[in-house]
Amino acid sequence: MAGQKLRGRVTKLVPFGVFVEVADGVEGLVHLRELTSTPAQSVADVVRAGDEITVVVTEIDRQRRTLALSRRQAPPEYR
16 A cells, blocks of 8 residues: 555665565565665665665556555654
8 A cells, every 4th residue: 555664675776776575575666766865876875685674655556566665755763
């Protein structure tokens, strides 16, 4: 559900963001602009594969079976 806060593991870094597994077999994308509130040149400057992070679901596209996530929108105490 959009707005839901989830804990997940970073599984893959790509130039435009990171993929986070939020449940068994369920991954979503955190776009680089949603990874941190301060500008970052690279996702590797912010997180590494295997890191556990808290994210917020921003969009669910059931037809395309995609999940958009945001770390920036998670409450500061969970980042």
